[in-house]
Amino acid sequence: xxxxxxxxxxxxxxxxxxxxxxxxxxxxxxxxxxxxxxxxxxxxxxxxxxxxxxxxxxxxxxxxxxxxxxxxxxxxxxxxxxxxxxxxxxxxxxxxxxxxxxxxxxxxxxxxxxxxxxxxxxxxxxxxxxxxxxxxxxxxxxxxxxxxxxxxxxxxxxxxxxxxxxxxxxxxxxxxxxxxxxxxxxxxxxxxxxxxxxxxxxxxxxxxxxxx
Amino acid sequence: xxxxxxxxxxxxxxxxxxxxxxxxxxxxxxxxxxxxxxxxxxxxxxxxxxxxxxxxxxxxxxxxxxxxxxxxxxxxxxxxxxxxxxxxxxxxxxxxxxxxxxxxxxxxxxxxxxxxxxxxxxxxxxxxxxxxxxxxxxxxxxxxxxxxxxxxxxxxxxxxxxxxxxxxxxxxxxxxxxxxxxxxxxxxxxxxxxxxxxxxxxxxxxxxxxxxxxxxxxxxxxxxxxxxxxxxxxxxxxxxxxxxxxxxxxxxxxxxxxxxxxxxxxxxxxxxxxxxxxxxxxxxxxxxxxxxxxxxxxxxxxxxxxxxxxxxxxxx
Numbered sequence: 001x002x003x004x005x006x007x008x009x010x011x012x013x014x015x016x017x018x019x020x021x022x023x024x025x026x027x028x029x030x031x032x033x034x035x036x037x038x039x040x041x042x043x044x045x046x047x048x049x050x051x052x053x054x055x056x057x058x059x060x061x062x063x064x065x066x067x068x069x070x071x072x073x074x075x076x077x078x079x080x081x082x083x084x085x086x087x088x089x090x091x092x093x094x095x096x097x098x099x100x101x102x103x104x105x106x107x108x109x110x111x112x113x114x115x116x117x118x119x120x121x122x123x124x125x126x127x128x129x130x131x132x133x134x135x136x137x138x139x140x141x142x143x144x145x146x147x148x149x150x151x152x153x154x155x156x157x158x159x160x161x162x163x164x165x166x167x168x169x170x171x172x173x174x175x176x177x178x179x180x181x182x183x184x185x186x187x188x189x190x191x192x193x194x195x196x197x198x199x200x201x202x203x204x205x206x207x208x209x210x211x212x
Numbered sequence: 213x214x215x216x217x218x219x220x221x222x223x224x225x226x227x228x229x230x231x232x233x234x235x236x237x238x239x240x241x242x243x244x245x246x247x248x249x250x251x252x253x254x255x256x257x258x259x260x261x262x263x264x265x266x267x268x269x270x271x272x273x274x275x276x277x278x279x280x281x282x283x284x285x286x287x288x289x290x291x292x293x294x295x296x297x298x299x300x301x302x303x304x305x306x307x308x309x310x311x312x313x314x315x316x317x318x319x320x321x322x323x324x325x326x327x328x329x330x331x332x333x334x335x336x337x338x339x340x341x342x343x344x345x346x347x348x349x350x351x352x353x354x355x356x357x358x359x360x361x362x363x364x365x366x367x368x369x370x371x372x373x374x375x376x377x378x379x380x381x382x383x384x385x386x387x388x389x390x391x392x393x394x395x396x397x398x399x400x401x402x403x404x405x406x407x408x409x410x411x412x413x414x415x416x417x418x419x420x421x422x423x424x425x426x427x428x429x430x431x432x433x434x435x436x437x438x439x440x441x442x443x444x445x446x447x448x449x450x451x452x453x454x455x456x457x458x459x460x461x462x463x464x465x466x467x468x469x470x471x472x473x474x475x476x477x478x479x480x481x482x483x484x485x486x487x488x489x490x491x492x493x494x495x496x497x498x499x500x501x502x503x504x505x506x507x508x509x510x511x512x513x514x515x516x517x518x519x520x521x522x523x524x525x526x527x528x
Contacts, residue, residue, distance in 0.1 A: 043215050062218040062260070065247070085248050086315060098288075098317045104244045105318065108218055109262055156313065164292040167308040167448060172297040188448035189312020 049113045051076055052120030060107050067091045069107035070117060078118035078147045082191070089190035092148035092155075093117050099155035101189075118147035121154060129210065130154050133203035141194030149190045153204045156186045160208070178208035214256040220265055224391045224426050227263050231422035232393030234259040239424060241284055242318040244311075245327050252335065254344055268426055271295070277432030280389075283322035283425045287311070287377065290321055299433035302457050305440035306380035312449050322425035325378055325388065325405065326417065329371035329475075330451055331360065342368045343413040353505070359453065362504040362511045364474040369413030370505070373406060373476050379457045380440065382477035383469040387429045393422040399429075406476030413475070436461040437526040441518050442471070454514045460526035464488040468519065470498060473511055491520035 042061040049056060051074060058073055067084075070076040070093070079102050082090035086104040093102045094116040122128035130150050133139070140146040160176050168185035169176045176182055183201050192200065217234075221227035231237045238257035240246055241264055249255040268282035271293050279295060290296060291307035311319060333339045333351035340349035352360050352370050360370040386402040400418050407416060419425070436459040444450040452472035460466040466487050469479040483497035495516035502512055 041215075043217050045218055062216055063213045084251065086244055086312075089312065089314060092314055099314050100318050101244070101314045104247050104315075106218075106240075106243065106247065106260075109240070109243065109264065111220075152314065159288075159313065162292075164288060165297065165304065165308060166313075167305075169308075172301055172304055185448050186313055189314045 045108045047108045047111050049110045049115055051115045052117060053114075058107065062106065062108055064107045065103050066093070066095075066105045066107045066110055066115070067102035070102060070115070076117050076119060079151075080144055080147055082145065082148075087191070088145070088148075089152060090145050090148040092151045092190065094120075094151055094155060097155070097158065099152050116151075118151055121150065128154070130203070130207050133207045134200070137199045137203040137206065138196070139200040139203040140192070140196050145190060145192045145194075149187070149192065149200055152187060152190045153200070153207070156183065156204065157208055159186065178205065180205065183208075213250050214253060214258070216250075216257055217259045218262065219259070220262045222265060224263075224266055224268070224424055225395055227261050227266065228391050228393040228395075228422050228424045230259075230261045231424070237261055237422075239263045241320040242286070242315075242323045244315050244319050245323065249328065252337065254335065254337065263424070266426075274429060279430045281321050281428045281430070283320060283427055285321045287316035287319045287321070287324060288313070290377075291316070300380075300384060300430060300438070302383060302438035302440055302459060303377070303380040303430075305438070306376040306455075306457055309440055309442040309452075309455070310376035321377075321428050324375055325381070325425070325428070327373070327375050328416070330374050331371040332356065334371060343371060343409075343416075346412070346414050357505040357507045359451070359472075360505065360508050361474050362508055363478060363499055363502045364408045364476070365503060366409045366411065366413070368411050369409035369475065371409065371413065371475060372472055373474070374451050375477070376440070376442065376452065376455060376471055378402070378406070379455055379469045379471040379477045381428065381430075382479045383457045383459060383467045384430055384434075387431075388425055389427040389429060390419065390423045390425050392420060392424075397426075402428075402477075403479070409475045416475075434459060434467075436466055437528075439522050439525055441522045441525075443514060443518055454511050454518055456515070456518045456522050458519070458522045458526065460487070460523065466526075468494060468498065470515060473499075473515065487523070491516050491523055495519055 044059050045062050046059045070079055079093050080090035082088035084103045086101040091102040092099050095113050122131050130153050160178050163175045165172050165176055166185050168181045180201050183204050236257055237259040240260045240262050269284040270282050272280045274280050287307050291304045297304050334341045334344050339351040342350055361372050381402050388400040388405050391397050405418050438459050440457045442452045442455040444452055455471035457469045467484055469477050480498050483494050486493035499512055
């Protein structure tokens with residue numbers, strides 16, 4: 001980590017593959033970016049937020065995403081890293097009750113926030129109704145996307161309750177209902193490569209029925 | 213990701229001034245596009261100015277009957293606002309057609325306008341891209357160009373603007389309000405906000421360095437049937453191949469703007485005079501001078517047919 005060249009090549013080699021490493025020599029970056037790159041030491045910042053009700057205070061490299069802070073610094077490993085680019089939804093957590101992609105937000109941007117992960121919804125000895133419904137309806141196969149699916153599903157029902165419309169809503173002026181079409185559209189930010197989608201819709205539908 | 217320093221700004225003027233102090237600094241709000249690009253080192257700001265604390269997150273009525281939308285209003289909240297749903301349905305529809313629920317909860321009104329293209333050659337740092345690295349060439353021209361622009365492109369760039377919301381804003385004649393580092397404010401009509409690529413595709417908007425968007429205003433409602441039809445490779449959570457935003461009045465007149473076809477939301481006011489004559493006539497004017505590639509020439513008939521479907525739906 002002492003040699004700047006080693007650091008860059010290692011990071012880029014691991015993260016982006018050999019093709020991107022070739023691009024290093026052609027210098028695709030702007031002058032200010034070079035200036036930043038020359039400062040080799042991580043730039044630290046402190047942040048305080050609560051995770052599943054517990055106050056946490058961290059000193060972090062400013063580059064740390066909320067997802068990496070949760071997983072690697074706080075060892076809250078329910079939120080999963082799938083794509084790390086906001087495309088798969090495996091990292092979905094609730095911040096102040098709203099679902100977001102934890103991979104696309106910096107930890108330092110969450111000063112004072114309240115973060116809820118799958119662990120905060122329920123644990124094996126006290127499952128959240130959505131967790132129990134996923135088990136009952138077999139709403140997963142490998143389970144990797146499941147924490148994100150469940151956090152998202154809980155938020156989806158809250159959003160429908162709050163009257164927030166979706167692309168599937170036929171009328172913008174009447175309250176949306178938890179129909180299968182609405183659930184499919186609203187869950188589209190959570191990808192399941194095992195293809196458990198129909199069972200996931202069944203699980204959410206059951207919980208929506210209980211709440212109605 | 214490259215190292216960066218980080219600060220939280222407390223007022224718009226302070227944020228703009230902070231940007232002026234640090235060359236290459238970026239504002240960060242939702243961060244859903246900027247952080248994605250920073251991870252790939254396509255963006256590498258040495259300093260981030262967090263503007264989330266600026267209290268620009270309200271939607272207020274304007275004296276002339278319109279709405280002033282704070283720059284930080286989240287896409288979810290804008291789409292769900294009762295006044296927007298009632299009076300600017302096109303805007304709600306366009307917002308809801310974009311991204312995912314998670315992303316809309318973070319993405320802001322200003323940030324949505326400032327989204328960068330999803331051209332795969334812009335994203336792949338091993339490829340030439342005049343937008344990412346001016347002068348390096350364009351991988352899309354002669355490459356895989358199915359998603360790319362069919363109108364308004366240049367020999368330097370055929371990227372498209374990815375936003376759905378911006379298409380609605382263009383049709384609704386929105387105005388972008390900003391503050392500059394010296395404290396000066398200005399209002400930029402949405403028609404002048406996004407640029408065509410020309411020979412400087414890396415310059416995408418009319419914003420000056422350090423200039424901060426504080427609000428987007430909408431004029432008073434124009435009524436009509438407001439529709440947004442987005443055609444894409446899957447039913448949800450994908451960027452548009454072609455999208456049509458339309459406002460159709462009872463007499464058949466109205467407005468049309470397109471997404472997915474150009475470097476900016478595409479609207480030709482003169483084409484709207486053809487609306488009573490139908491989609492073919494309107495599309496012919498909207499797409500006059502089109503220069504598609506073999507891979508994306510399908511977008512020309514797709515625009516006409518999507519517009520035809522929208523006009524038919526508007527008639528009811």
